[in-house]
Amino acid sequence: xxxxxxxxxxxxxxGPVHAVDDLSFEVAEGxxxxxxxxxxxxxxxxxxxxxxxxxxxxxxxTFSGKRYVDLDHPVRHVGAVLEATSFxxxxxxxxxxxxxxxxxxxxxxxxxxxxxxxxxxxxxxxxVGKFSLGMRQRLQLATALLGDPQILILxxxxxxxxxxxxxxxxxxxxxxxxxxxxxxxxxxLLSEMEETVDDVVIVxxxxxxxxxxxxxxxxxxxxxxxMRIRTPEMARLITLLNAIPVAYRxxxxxxxxxxxxxxxxxxxxxxxxxxxxYELVHDRGSLEDVFLSLTHGFDATDPGLMGGNHAxxxxxxxxxx
Amino acid sequence: MIRIxxxxxxxxxxxxxxxxxxGIALIINALLILAIFLTRPDTNGRGGGGTFVxxxxxxxxxxxxxxxxxxxxxxxYLFALLxxxxxxxxxxxxxxxxxxxxxxxxxxxxxxxxxxxSAILGAALAVIMLVATVIGGGxxxxxxxxxxxxxxxxxxxxxxxxxLVFALFAILGVGxxxxxxxxxxxxxxxxxxxxxxxxxxxxxxHSAFKWVPTGAAVAxxxxxxDRGADFGLFNWWQGALLMLGYGLFFAALGSFILxxxxxx
Numbered sequence: 001x002x003x004x005x006x007x008x009x010x011x012x013x014x015g016p017v018h019a020v021d022d023l024s025f026e027v028a029e030g031x032x033x034x035x036x037x038x039x040x041x042x043x044x045x046x047x048x049x050x051x052x053x054x055x056x057x058x059x060x061x062t063f064s065g066k067r068y069v070d071l072d073h074p075v076r077h078v079g080a081v082l083e084a085t086s087f088x089x090x091x092x093x094x095x096x097x098x099x100x101x102x103x104x105x106x107x108x109x110x111x112x113x114x115x116x117x118x119x120x121x122x123x124x125x126x127x128v129g130k131f132s133l134g135m136r137q138r139l140q141l142a143t144a145l146l147g148d149p150q151i152l153i154l155x156x157x158x159x160x161x162x163x164x165x166x167x168x169x170x171x172x173x174x175x176x177x178x179x180x181x182x183x184x185x186x187x188x189l190l191s192e193m194e195e196t197v198d199d200v201v202i203v204x205x206x207x208x209x210x211x212x213x214x215x216x217x218x219x220x221x222x223x224x225x226x227m228r229i230r231t232p233e234m235a236r237l238i239t240l241l242n243a244i245p246v247a248y249r250x251x252x253x254x255x256x257x258x259x260x261x262x263x264x265x266x267x268x269x270x271x272x273x274x275x276x277x278y279e280l281v282h283d284r285g286s287l288e289d290v291f292l293s294l295t296h297g298f299d300a301t302d303p304g305l306m307g308g309n310h311a312x313x314x315x316x317x318x319x320x321x
Numbered sequence: 322m323i324r325i326x327x328x329x330x331x332x333x334x335x336x337x338x339x340x341x342x343x344g345i346a347l348i349i350n351a352l353l354i355l356a357i358f359l360t361r362p363d364t365n366g367r368g369g370g371g372t373f374v375x376x377x378x379x380x381x382x383x384x385x386x387x388x389x390x391x392x393x394x395x396x397x398y399l400f401a402l403l404x405x406x407x408x409x410x411x412x413x414x415x416x417x418x419x420x421x422x423x424x425x426x427x428x429x430x431x432x433x434x435x436x437x438x439s440a441i442l443g444a445a446l447a448v449i450m451l452v453a454t455v456i457g458g459g460x461x462x463x464x465x466x467x468x469x470x471x472x473x474x475x476x477x478x479x480x481x482x483x484x485l486v487f488a489l490f491a492i493l494g495v496g497x498x499x500x501x502x503x504x505x506x507x508x509x510x511x512x513x514x515x516x517x518x519x520x521x522x523x524x525x526x527h528s529a530f531k532w533v534p535t536g537a538a539v540a541x542x543x544x545x546x547d548r549g550a551d552f553g554l555f556n557w558w559q560g561a562l563l564m565l566g567y568g569l570f571f572a573a574l575g576s577f578i579l580x581x582x583x584x585x
């Protein structure tokens with residue numbers, strides 16, 4: 001059975017620019033997949049290729065094995081929120097949705113339902129020209145949801161949303177996955193997606209850097225990098241540390257960093273030696289640090305470095321967690 | 322296809338475009354009707370085109386004068402043309418084309434839907450203008466002592482050709498809009514051709530007139546009289562075919578270009 005979304009060996013060139021370069025990944029049903037990478041890494045192009053808006057130079061991009069253009073009822077199968085899509089400013093919100101519903105053969109009752117779902121019922125009769133960025137984003141989402149699709153593609157959906165809107169979107173996306181729908185959501189910030197995604201597809205310079213589960217990525221992030229300590233007994237602490245094989249740096253008269261130390265080791269050590277501590281901080285790599293090191297450290301001229309190791313179908317998520 | 326056409330009509334009528342275009346067309350038509358009544362007849366007894374010597378009123382009464390009055394909105398085909406053009410270009414201007422292509426991913430199908438929708442709307446515009454002309458012109462005519470029923474009798478001679486021409490021009494508009502998706506460029510090219518370039522071309526090469534869209538339209542409009550040959554034009558169905566050919570040529574070219582175009 002084909003995955004909800006399959007991208008295989010996809011390349012897209014705009015003239016001399018390789019926007020997407022031999023990219024392969026899959027999106028499983030019932031899971032939220034974060035499509036992550038810095039701005040300009042080819043995320044939007046990949047999503048537009050999937051939706052048949054941008055032509056393919058090489059490779060395939062399919063939904064349940066079919067190209068978007070070959071789907072019987074595209075809007076009822078796949079819903080999409082894309083950047084750089086807009087509305088006619090003098091058209092009312094509900095009329096915009098009606099044009100889509102009529103064109104796609106969706107009952108008009110869905111218009112009110114989706115407006116209600118995204119919280120735009122009260123402005124249904126307002127012209128879209130007066131809408132804020134956040135309201136437009138909600139209307140985009142309503143458009144994507146009209147056909148109650150099993151697959152959702154969201155390109156930077158939290159742009160323009162206020163904190164409540166972002167929280168609402170998270171809950172909404174999780175709900176979609178819980179009822180078995182596949183969600184592919186792009187972002188240039190992993191931190192924004194940490195609470196939402198199950199799997200991650202990380203791209204940089206149009207190439208796959210890594211496809212894995214969030215849990216696996218998090219385990220990389222958990223690695224301890226050391227302890228930061230503030231103490232009034234600096235001289236005594238230094239004497240004690242000099243007696244054992246440990247690297248430390250004094251960063252201020254009353255502060256130091258001990259490389260590779262963990263609280264489990266340092267806590268008892270300080271207690272045994274009765275050292276007064278004002279501050280004790282465990283330094284640990286964040287998920288965002290891992291993401292940044294993956295996307296920035298990745299050298300486009302060295303494709304074997306990471307993309308090759310993780311791009312194979314063997315490392316696909318879903319079965320592994 | 323019905324769905325696409327209904328969607329296209331909803332898209333259009335939820336913007337100001339059709340109402341503004343129809344409004345302007347009717348205002349110009351009203352001015353033209355007024356001009357007919359204010360113009361003295363020339364020696365051939367035809368209304369319009371005569372010199373305005375002193376204030377006075379003409380009351381159209383000959384068959385040709387009455388037909389000219391009924392068909393005074395004929396030049397409104399330019400608005401049918403703009404309607405068709407805007408049906409495509411406004412989608413690009415407001416970036417709604419992404420959504421339209423998501424709903425109808427086979428792009429040629431969307432263009433076909435727009436062609437059919439615009440043909441119907443073009444015909445509808447012709448009907449609106451005819452009705453307005455007959456009512457407005459007819460009332461003025463009666464007030465001036467002319468015969469309303471004489472005017473009504475000339476409708477069958479004028480209306481079919483005018484409706485056909487408006488529909489064909491709307492199709493041409495969709496074709497041109499599909500090729501030139503930039504709204505400003507499309508409007509400039511369309512108006513530039515029909516208001517300036519075509520006139521220059523045909524004044525330089527008289528025989529070219531029967532081949533240009535306006536010549537074809539005038540021939541097609543003679544549907545009920547088939548007098549095209551009298552003016553060195555094609556007969557009505559040849560003119561209509563030529564018009565349709567122009568429209569479909571641009572639409573096919575536009576579909577070809579649009580199908581290959583990346584919507585980013």
